[in-house]
Amino acid sequence: MTMTLQKYVDQRIPSQLREAFVEMMGTPTGRRLAESSARRRARYILDPTGKLGWGSMTVNLVRLVLIGRETLQHRPTLINSLAHEASHIEQKYISDSFEQEYTAFVTAAQVMTELGLPDSFGWDAPELQSLSPEQAAQKIMEMFPDHPLYGISPAIPVYQVRGPRGLIELAKQAWALLKAA
């Protein structure tokens, strides 16, 4: 472990999340994710509202990851959540999309595979590894029908919006989350 990465983990990853983060970092994919989080100085915190439950989310504009408190009860889910959110940080976009969620889901599943653990959402299945953005969107909507961002009436686009237009997308998505809260 490089000095910088060690320092990042000690200073920026809260103690309740640290062991799981380090476990994630022990895999090749998890290591890459941790390094990108360290480079971007991402902050990981436990959800202060308690509303996320088993869910987690990333506010990429301010590089902040909120991890749902329930995930502390189940180590594999916690590692999976950390890897999923770290993938959002790695992808760097300010607004979300199905394309981006798909990458986050399969990247987290890859970390689980490298740990020898099953992916709780089944994203480690071979037939799910090369979906088109449209197919991925369909699959995610079916898996999380009630999700305010990527459920049956999604607030995110299939394709990633890049550049300054991402701010408009971000506003729409934040509004969808606020309405659901």
Ligand SMILES: [Zn+2]
């Ligand atoms: Zn996500």
